[in-house]
Amino acid sequence: MRRVRHEAGGGPGVLLLEEVPVPEPGPGELLVRAEAVGVTLPAVRKVREGTGPVPLGGEVAGVVAAVGEGVTGYAVGDRVTGLCFSHAYAELAVVQEKMASRIPDRATAVDAVALVRSGLVARGAHAAGRPRPGDAVLVTAAASAIGTLALQYAKAGGASRVVAAVSSADKAQFVRALGADEVVLYGDASWGDPVDVVLDGVGGELLGPAVRSLAPGGRLVAFSSGGGTVDAYELLVRGASVIGFQMAAVARDEPDVYARWLDELWELHREGTLRPRVCAEIPLAEAARAHEVIESRRNLGKVVLVP
Structure with a gap:
């Protein structure tokens, strides 16, 4: 082979x-x-x-x-x-x-690799951030496989404002079509009005502006393999927190949760709520x-x- x-x-x-x-x-x-x-x-x-x-x-x-x-x-x-x-x-x-x-019979193999792992990570990161209906949510790497599904999860979860952070302006129309209300670029001096939850799939140097975009009491969920350092003072002045999320830990330690999320994922795909x-x-x-x-x-x- x-x-x-x-x-x-x-x-x-x-x-x-x-x-x-x-x-x-x-x-x-x-x-x-x-x-x-x-x-x-x-x-x-x-x-x-x-x-x-x-x-x-x-x-x-x-x-x-x-x-x-x-x-x-x-x-x-x-x-x-x-x-x-x-x-x-x-x-x-x-x-x-x-x-x-x-x-499922209705799905192709390409559908499956585009949806399952990326969708489970997006679902888990969303759950870790505990957004409430009406919260504002910002997603980094919003045009990536995980980011596109995280945007859709945030919208379906009742976010009042969904902000997509991307690397270049030519991705703006793409992420808006997936439900983003606002688009910011990584290099922008400001990422706009504060948000309640950041779902960060990039890490590294973006952790600084991501933390600074949080409203008082906000939560940043880090699920990237990109590493990076968070300024503790920035968390202190905002009363904010950083939460690490790893999908492998859920699959290993919480199989019932993993199975429930997987069933939910395919159902949302069937309904058309999630479009990989x-x-x-x-x-x-x-x-x-x-x-x-x-x-x-x-x-x-x-x-x-x-x-």
Whole structure:
């Protein structure tokens, strides 16, 4: 089968297509014949920053080709999506049963990789921020796969004002179509009137202006792998707080919550309340190009590899 391998050295130019044997699913694992693979920002950052080879993990959606020992919830032929932590950029990928979920008949594999992981993170970040109806909510990386769904969650949750923070003005029309009432640019001197909740998917240098945009008692939810430092004095003068959110912790420690959010996600998708956006479907052999789209911040929604 074909698989994309990362070689040491950093940068998208070291993603190489290779022929390898088909992997065997171990205990509690599914072998999935991939129809779509979602490219994630953490994977892109690992390639850019890593000094050695890194596994190219990501969301995988397709059909179960084989099951490992002890698997009871799925059978060969089932349509599933799930997060693969090892080699996701492949024609066949191994997914842990506990990280898999069924794809409804009405949805495509591309729908699934655009919706499930990004939607669960957006849902969890929204829950962590505890917005009340009438609150103002600001979303950074608002044109990203997670950001587009976070905007829609905020709107559906009754936010009085939804602010989209983006890297360039050419994304304004796109995020407004998803429900943003206002659009601000990262480099703006001010991000407008204060907000009650910030959902931050960027981190780094944006944490400063994000905290300064909070109203008294506001909450910033940090769910990015971008790191960064928060000025404690800025929190003190606002009586504000920063909350870290990690989807993996919910999947591991609160399976009932995870399952409920997943059911809710597909129902909102069926209703048309959540509309995932896919900006590019790129052949597996051109994985480096998919990374470059994200690196250059040109993506409007999800970038998907199609084996």
